[in-house]
Amino acid sequence: MVWLYLLLALAAFAVALKSTSVALAVVCLLAALGFVVAAVLGLLARRIGSQSRDENFILDPAELHRLREQAAANRAAGGDQPPAA
Template sequence: MPWLFLLLAVAAFAVALNASSMALAVICLLVALAGTVAWVLGLLAQRVGNQSRDDSMMLDPMELKRLRDEAEARRAAAAVTDTAPGDTARG
């Protein structure tokens, strides 16, 4: 779809170059400017849309809580194994 705006802008610019009326040339130049801006915005919107995440991959709050609880349990287990009884420092 953005390429149609570019085609419109090029056609309007070509008409502006060949126009014998100043009013027609100004109108065509404005249309060419608007088409170019629409083309650039369309390309940007397309790029953002392609890089966005899939909504179906989002986690619900219950799943997120379960993952946090699992991570907390792993951290607690790692902390217990790091402080084993035979690891006392003598000073």
């Protein structure tokens, strides 16, 4: 979709250069600017989306509390020693 916006921006820019009407040239230049902005925002959204974490790995507060209690119990029982190899 991003590449489509860039092609539309290129087409609008070409029409603006070939037109003899000033009003049409201004409209086409504004359209080209809008398509370029849409393409850049699409690329940014794709990049941010690819770097986000998976929601399945996010712990809820109750699970986090249970894991902390379990770790504290392991430390109190002397479980902080590394496992023997």
